[in-house]
Amino acid sequence: MKKEVLVEKAYEIAKERYAAVGVDVDKILAKIQEVSISLHCWQTDDVVGFENLGNMGGGGIQATGNYPGRARNIDEVRADIEQVLKYVGGSHRFNIHAIYGDFGGKAVDRDQILPEHFASWMDWAKEKNLKLDFNSSSFGHPKSGDLTLANPDNSIREFWIEHTKRSRAISEAMGKFQNDPCIMNLWVHDGSKDITVNRYKYRQILEKSLDDIFSTEYKNMKDCIESKLFGIALESYTVGSHDFYMGYGVKNQKMVTLDTGHFHLSESVADKISSLLLYTPEIMLHVSRPVRWDSDHVAILNDETIDLAKEIVRADALKRVHIGLDFFDASINRIGAYVIGIRATQKAFLQALLEPLNILREYESKGQYFERLALLEESKGLPWNAVWDYFCLKNNVAVGEDFIPLVQQYEKDVTSKR
Incomplete structure (x- = not known):
């Protein structure tokens, strides 16, 4: 048969x-068809990007493994994503980091990026029926160091403020082009490897930087702010902690990003959903799988992901919670990693809807x-x-x-x- x-x-x-x-299963099928997942570009190439700046790594970002077949250019990234989409049902989005601009081989520093550097991405996404999301990129740059938007050095801080402002302008252009708001995620790795006595000072600086960045209002993009528990070589102190961004998000009515790898492994990210929904307009999810730390393993159908999906459905919040992926495993077939992660996330939401x-x-x-x-x-x-x-x-x-x-x-x- x-x-x-x-x-x-x-x-x-x-x-x-x-x-x-x-x-009613037929009604549930119609609902799961509308659950859109934002696919992250950085699984294709291990978070390398297409800059020509002689960059260095760092900032809490580390892709481990050397499995052959990494995408080396924009065409290969797009070909890989098109292949991935053949294996997953539904209508989805595509999430781009600022370092993935179409720079034409030229050295364009991050405080100089423009919407034109992402025009080909917009055209490609329209052709493939994808909506775009965006991210500023604070890591892997000669000016990254331990502190970016929280840096007391005016020249460094202003560089990253300008980069983030331009990232928001690019997001606005994307949202206008696709006639659907582009969600721009702001995450910085700022922190300290060892004990710091100036916690309050750095958070004051970060708050002022964010106020400056968000002073321009846009109609075609939405901001979200992402916390982290710690970064590699920044284990003792993170300026942009969950408490910091939760407070800032509530005060300024900004979307808070919950990355499932950015909390202590004993914490329930699912439990945060109902509280945040009371005080912030929307939530952004980055679905990943931490193994003992924020290791960005491929998302699977585990209890944590199912619980997360169930809390969203139980709160009738599918229209207020945006779902994105954030893992980068260079130890296995990268296309397969995408397919496993996307389908696992869809399965979790299907189970939640069928409850x-x-x-x-x-x-x-x-x-x-x-x-x-x-x-x-x-x-x-x-x-x-x-x-x-x-x-x-x-x-x-x-x-x-x-x-x-x-x-x-x-x-x-x-x-x-x-």
Whole structure:
């Protein structure tokens, strides 16, 4: 029997099983189709970018591994992303760091970048039916050091302020071009390797830098600000901590970015969703997988990602939470890494949408906690994967493990020859 027939039969059975607990699977399929994920450009090339500035690494960024086939130029990045999109259903976005501009081989420093350096990205994204998001890039530059926007040195701080202002202007141009707001993420690695006695001072400086950067208001872009627990060689103190950005975001009504790798491993990022939604307009997610630290492993369908998705759905916040990926694994096939991470994130949100939430809420409101726990446990075994397979089938993408040989073939034909 053909796999397509088996998938359709399993789906019909799944519909009946879910209907018994009050879940309309057809409606859920329509919802998961609209869950858009912002694919990050830096998994293609290990966060190298296309500058010609003689840059150095650092700033809490480290891609480990030397798997062959890294994208070396813009054309290869685009070809790889186009290939990835063949294996995932739905309509998605593409997230670019400032160091990935189309500079034509010229040395354009970061305080000189312009929308024209990203015009070809806009044209390509329009052709591929993608919406663009953007990021300023504070790392891997001769002026990065330990402090950028929080640097007491006026010349260095003003350089990064100008870079970030230009990044916002580029985001505005992208949003206007695509007739959809471009979300620009601001993350700086600023911190200290060892004990600092000037914590308050550096946070004062960062606050003033942000106030200056955000003094210009735009209509076609949205700002988000991202915290971190620590960076490599900056382990003892991070200026832009979660507390700092949460306070700044609430005070100034800015979107706060929650990166699942930027917290202590014992913290629940999912638990932060409901609190932030009360006080900030929207949330940006960077879905990753930390292994003992912010190691940016490929996202998988683990408890943390499922819990994150469930909290968003339970808060009816899919329209207020933006989903992006942020991992860069150079130890495995990079195309495969994308596909695994995207599909895992989609699966987490599908599971969340399929939760029998109405009955669970009713149990909770009546204090029926045994019944609530029992249904939560039993719902884990409901045939969500039959719904997932059907979603893939209807989107004309590989069902189950069928994408593995397709990724292998692309490696054989394309990436292995780089």
